[in-house]
Structures are given as structure tokens and as C-alpha cells.
Amino acid sequence: MFGSKRDKTGASGRGTDEALRLVKVSKSYGEGESAVRALDGVSLSLGRGTFTAVMGPSGSGKTTLLQCAAGLERPDSGIVMVAGEEMGKGSEAELTKFRRRRIGFVFQQYNLLPTLTVAQNTVLPLKLAGRRIDKAKARSVLEQVGLAGRLKHRPDELSGGQRQRVAIARALVTEPAVVFADEPTGALDIRSARDVLHLLQEAVRVHGRTVVMVTHDPVAASYADSVVFLADGRIAGHMERPTVDAVAERLAHLGDDINGSDYAAQLGV
């Protein structure tokens, strides 16, 4: 397991520097003959303050992995632990309450509420959680993403890049243990994408957040500290301090390799 070297304090988790741990998480869609095994016993562990990219061919289970880890989908089996606490399998309300304090999510399609302003969208998770709205902090998060001048705008008055920055501010405002981002730059031009990637990087380096980001783009992946490769719903490799070329190279070969777990074994991860 990747995190084995960081995993000194054991499984109890509290006070560990482990932000996320998945143990043999599986998830299938559909039933019987047509069932698709989107995740096939995925285990991984990510330390606090890390920036991880998840890569793999289309349909390899990246989105499923993120959504299971974030409590947006329920895995069929396996354990998800966030900041040392196991995610329950209870009702949607219970899962929502678990997510509120621990998890931020950034979607490719932003998912901002069209009727709320930038400022209102940003503090919405706090509002919903019944937490005190620290105006100064909300403002500083929006300053951090460079939108302090647009607090009163509505999402439809912003560019895609600006919307994504609002979404990032919204994900950061609750100071979650892990921020998940599913192709956050997928709909953006190069410049806006770079801004977004810098923001995520800054959240990790400056503010000590933990970020897990799905991407298809080797350039985006190179902003991360490490890359996890996924193929056919299994972990198919791992790379520390990724560079654009190395990631592109590995991706090109990922397609050749059918049995992902063997690949992982070869790599000794």
C-alpha cells in the first residue's frame, strides 16, 4: 500500500497524518450479465497535506473511485476512512453530515447554485451545516481564488474558469480533511486551467489541505506530488514527483497492460 511508510500510528487513525484510506473498495453497476465492475478491490492511503492525481483510461473507474471516497456513491464493499474516521453506511442524511466537515468536492461542471451569488455559493456549505459564517474567512478564501471583486455576481455572469474558482473556494471554506476534484480543468482553457491548478497546489502547500484530483492531462498531473494510475477498476501503478513526460509515457503503456494488479505488484507498491 502506498501509505505504508506514513501509516505508523495504526488503524485507529485519530491524530494520524493519514487523510484518506480505502480498504478493498469495490463497486459494480448494473446486475447479472451486464454488470460492470467499476472498482475492483481498490486499497490506498493518502497522507495529510499531499496532492495526488488519479489517472487512467476513460471508463477505468476514476470518477467512481472519487465518488466512493467522497461518500457520494456507496461502495458495494470495502472501507473508506477520512481523517481516521470510518465513513458509515447509513442514510443519505448521515453521509451528508459526515461529508460536511471532512470533504470538499470540485466537479467538472461546477455545480454552483444559479440563484446564489458568488459569496452566497461559497458560504453555502457552512450555512447548511449550521456553522457560524466567518465573513472575514469567507472573504479571504475568495481573495485567495482571486474573486474578491465579484462577490455579488451570479454564476451565469462568470467565465468557466471563474466559476471553477468559486467551486474551489466553496470546497475549501469548510476546511475539509480532503478535497476531491474530478477533472476540474476538463472544461477550461489552458490559462484558466493553470490558475485552477495553482490554486489546488497552494491549498496543499500553503494551507496544508489534502487534494485528490482526477485528470486526463499529464500537464495537470505534473502539478501533483504523486500520481495513482487506474485501469479496469484496479490500481495499476504509482508515480512520485511526476513530470509531464514521465506521466505521458506511463499512460501510453497503461493501455498495453491488461492485468492492473500485476503491474502494481511489479512496481512494488
Add this chain to the structure above:
Amino acid sequence: MFALAMRSIRQRPGRFAATLFSSFLGALIIMTFNSMHDTAAGAGVDDRSAETLTVAASVVGGYGSLLVFFAVASTLTVAVRQRSEEIELLRTTGATPAQIKRMIVGEAVAVALLGAALAVVPAMFGGQLLLDVFQDSGQVAGSVEHSFGAIALATGFDITLLASVGAAFLAVRRAGRAAGRRPGRGRTFFAYAALVAGALSVSATFLLDSDAEIMMAPPAYGAILLSVGCALFSTRILPGVLSVLEGPITALAGAGGYLTVRNMRQRAAQLSNVLMPLILFTGMAVATLYMQGVENDTVKASGLVKAADAKTLETLNYAVVGIIVAFCCIMLINTLYAATSYRVREFGQQRLAGATPRQVLAMVGAESAVLTVTGVALGSLTGFAGIVAFTTVRTDQVLPGQGLGIWLAVAGIAATVTIGTSMATAWRQLRTPAVEAVALAA
């Protein structure tokens, strides 16, 4: 473009269920009442029977048709407005505004024709039943045969088509102007026109003899038109209501209430389309039920009719009025269902932002409560205008002696239906997982 319209109907029949249902029900009501005209024109119908049938057809059939017109129009407006994203997509893929207009209007024509066609056979039975009611009460000779003819068919198809096409035309024009949130000048014009026409219609009551057969028609028409005017103006009324209710809403519904207030401020135009059937229901129910009550008392007091006959007459009239009120109520449910079921994506986004299902329901509940308060207040006002005019002319009093019972019942039904339908529909939407809900094509 008509082919495109037909294809889009065939591929997503669910989307058209609400509009199809309202066209069907509207045509059914119109054809049922207007077949009394056909029946009255039949051979060998005696004068008294013919007169009863004609009065029923022109009074109730008349304002019933006007009601159907606006009810169908409001459902269609709700449906088209929900599709602004699809319309935007079509535009960006190269469809000209004229092509888009033809597609939306084409769909409306197809759905209205289908709805009216489906209503023909049920309306034949409905007309037969209505005639039976008249015959049972002795108002129409037992020998009269029900006839379903040209008048029933023509009015049924024409009014349903006109309402659908007119609403589609206006709605697609508005959807085309997507970005502009300001209510258009057309809307303001229609609102004033409806209010003026309504006021004139109510005033026309005073020109009638106090025992004219058609006494109930002008105040009923007036109440409908005033209701429509109020619904169109509600985009301006709602913000005021909201600023008064903001405190209680957020206190009672918490974060859900917070969303309610923000949402309703932004979506005033959409909400006014939902308010239309609510105001119409309240206005019509209050106006017709009170007027009927006054009428019954006046007939009884006059002593011109034997007590037993007065009783049957009363039952007959309540049955007829009941059909109209029930129609309004079903239309209200239909529109609320359509408007709420389109919001699955919005609910999904709220849940992804950290709202529990309960908070989403609280938001919908608070929103419906505000709608109920606004709709019942405006509807009562328009109904009241009709009642006062009727009572003043028919009796020597200004206010009916019926007490508040009817009003309380109507308000209670309005509240139950509005809050119940919205929350039940939202509850069903919440069973779709949030990530799927936001991925659904809007």
C-alpha cells in the same frame, strides 16, 4: 421542424405528460359543457329544457372555457421555461430562432391536438352524465337525447389549441431572451389588460337585472381575469411578500428557508406561472361557491320555488360549480407536479453542496408556504371582487351571509394541495442519487 418536434415528443413522452394531461382535461371540460349547446339545438327539445341547457353551456361553459384557456397556458409556460437549456443548446448548434420557435410551437400543436382528440370520447360520456344530472333535477325533460356535435368539438379543439399555441409562442419568445431577467413589456401589458378587463367584467354585473339568468357570468369572468392579472403581477408582489416573511421562514425552516428566500427572489417569473393556477383555483372556488350560496338563499327567500325544488336546484348548481372547482384543483396539482419534477437537478446540486434531504424538503415546504400565502391572498381578493358585485346586485346587502366557512375550506385545500404536491414530488426526486440527479439532462 415539425418532424423534429414529433421526434422530441416520441423520445421523451414523460416531459409532455403534464401538458398532454392539461390539454386533455381542459378539452374534456369544454366539450362536456358545450355539448349542452348541441343538445339544446336537437330536434324536439322543448323551450324550457333548451333554455336550461343553453344557460348552463353559456355561463358555466363560458367562464369554464376562459379558465381552461389560462390553466392550459400556465402549464405549457412552465413546461417550456424549463427547457431554456435545451433551447440554448439548439441555438448554439445552429438552429435559428425561427426554427426553435417552430419546434416548440409545433410540439404544442401536436400535444394539444392529441389531448383534445383523447378527450372526445370521455366528453361524450361526461356530457351524457351532465344531462342526466339536469334531467334528474327536473330542469330538462327526460325525453331530451344527448347530442355531441359541432359546437362541442369546435370549441374543445379551438380553445385548447389556442391556449397551447399562444402560451408556447410567448414562452419561447421569453426563453429566447434567456439572459434578461426583467419582466418583458409584453407581460406588463397583459397584466394591465387582464386587470382592466376583469374590472370591467365585474362592473358589468351592475348593468344586469337582479334576476337575470346569466347574473353569475360577469363576476365569474371578472374573477378569472383579475386572477390572471394578479398572477402576472406577482413577479412584483413576491419580493414584497418575501421581505415580510423572510424572518419567520428562516426561523422555521433554517438553512432550507435561507435557500427558499434566495431562490424565490431570483425565480419570481417562474413562480408566477405556478401562482397562476393557485390564484385561479382560490379565486374561482371562493367566487363561485359564495355566489351559489347567495343565489340559493335568495331563491329560498323569494318563495317562488317550492322548498323541494329549491333543494334539487341547489344540488344541481353545486354539482356544476363543483366540476369547475375540481378542475382548477387538478390543474393546480398538475402544474405544481410539473414545476417541481423539473427541479431534480437543482435539488441534486443543493445536496452536493451539503444539504440533507430534509433541508431540501424544508426549502420546498417553505417555498410552497410562501406561494400559498400569496396565492390565497390574491385569489381571495379577486374572488371577493366578484362576490361583492354579485351580492350587491342580487340582494340588498354588500356581503354574503355565508360566513367564513367556505373560505377557510378553500384556503385549507389550497394549502394542502400546494404544499403536499410540491413536497411529495420533491421527496420522489430525492430518491435519485445526487450525483445522478445533476448529470440528468435538464
